[in-house]
Every structure is written in structure tokens, then in C-alpha cells.
């Protein structure tokens with residue numbers, strides 16, 4: 001579904017990604033783990049079309065999206081939940097969720113969809129996160145961190161993605177809330193959404209995902225099934241210490 005080959009990217013003269021190879025197959029949850037500053041967020045920004053001067057290959061469902069515009073990329077079926085969640089604090093839960101459906105209502109990227117389909121997807125978000133239904137009119141800025149993460153995921157889902165990119169959804173959240181969020185990711189995946197999950201919580205991420213990649217200093221240094229990585233000596237030492245455990 002997503003095929004990245006020898007990808008080089010960065011910010012101006014600063015090169016961050018140095019020849020990334022990574023693949024996500026349809027139906028998978030793939031996790032990308034690695035330390036602060038390794039280039040995880042940069043990779044997601046690159047996929048979404050937010051960076052200039054990319055070199056290498058990014059194919060989505062066989063189509064070259066290396067230089068595509070973000071709007072076109074969303075229209076093709078990729079959606080991202082950014083690290084800072086990117087919500088509009090003064091707007092309500094319902095307004096933030098509907099922003100995710102913006103392109104569908106505009107008919108850009110895809111043919112314009114009727115409101116009934118969008119309403120059905122909204123219901124799916126409430127099935128996933130029932131608490132949001134009782135907070136619909138509340139400004140998002142007044143929600144707890146966990147509830148905000150739920151809105152961010154719900155909003156990404158509202159664009160009807162085939163591939164969902166999640167940037168450290170567990171960041172700053174309590175173990176029980178993380179469990180709820182990760183459960184929702186599993187449900188989304190079972191309902192047909194392919195997932196690329198960036199995490200620093202390697203233990204949890206590898207338990208959730210089918211496969212994983214380890215990125216350090218802009219390079220993929222290890223890849224394998226989740227079971228392989230969970231049992232890998234270097235992964236254990238660097239990423240699976242006590243401080244990474246939760247839940």
C-alpha cells in the first residue's frame with residue numbers, strides 16, 4: 001500500500017532522513033520506533049507532502065506521491081494524526097470532527113459524498129470513543145488530553161483514510177487512556193484501515209503492531225515482525241526498559 005524507497009528529506013540544508021526504505025502492506029499495523037530526533041515525525045511529514053526537496057520514492061497504492069500536494073494525498077486516502085494533535089481548541093468536538101470530512105464535503109480529491117455517509121462515519125467515531133458523543137458541543141480545548149487524542153483520531157478517520165499515520169498517540173497520556181486509544185486503533189485496523197504508528201513507547205507499539213522498523217539518526221537500523229523485535233537484544237536494551245512500560 002505504501003512503499004518508501006531510499007528516501008532523503010530534511011529541512012532546508014539540514015538532512016534528516018538518509019535513505020529510508022519502509023513498506024506498509026494493506027491491512028497491516030506497522031510501527032516505527034526510535035529515539036527523540038531520529039526523524040520519525042519528519043518521515044510522516046514527508047509522506048503527507050509537507051516537506052520540500054524530497055528525494056527517493058514514495059508510492060501509495062502504486063501511485064507516485066513524492067511531489068503530490070497534501071490535499072491530493074488526503075484525497076487519495078492518507079490521513080495523519082500529528083504529534084501535537086493539531087486540534088482547534090476554541091471549536092467544538094463536533095466542529096473539529098467535521099473538519100476531517102472537509103474534502104469529502106467539497107468533493108475535492110474524490111467525488112462529493114452525501115451527508116448520510118459522513119453521518120454514518122461520525123457514528124463509527126462515537127462507537128469507537130463513546131465519551132465524545134456526550135461532549136459534542138464542548139470546546140476541544142477544555143477536554144482532557146486523552147479525549148483530545150480521541151478527537152484527533154476521530155477527525156483523521158472522518159476523511160475516510162485507507163492509511164492512517166499516527167504520530168506518538170500515547171504521548172503524555174495515562175496508561176489506562178493509552179490502552180483505550182490503542183484498542184481503538186486495533187478496531188479501526190480490523191475495520192479495514194491500514195496503520196503506520198510512530199511511537200516512543202516501543203513495548204506497547206510492538207504488542208499492537210504486526211511489524212516494526214527501528215529508526216536512528218535518520219536511518220532504518222532494524223526491521224522485523226513485532227515478535228522478532230520484542231525479542232531482539234538491542235531493542236530490549238535500548239527501547240524496552242522499565243521506563244517504556246505502560247498498561
Ligand SMILES: Nc1ncnc2c1ncn2[C@@H]1O[C@H](COP(=O)(O)OP(=O)(O)OP(=O)(O)O)[C@@H](O)[C@H]1O
Nearest residue numbers: 011014016034035036037038039040041042043200
Ligand atoms: N522545522 C525544522 N527545521 C529544522 N530541523 C528540524 C525541524 N523539525 C525537526 N528538525 C530536526 O530534524 C530531526 C528529526 O526530528 P523529528 O521531529 O523528525 O524527530 P522525531 O523522531 O519525531 O523525534 P521525537 O520522538 O522527539 O518526536 C531533529 O534533529 C530535529 O531537530
Ligand SMILES: [Mg+2]
Nearest residue numbers: 040041042083
Ligand atoms: Mg516526533
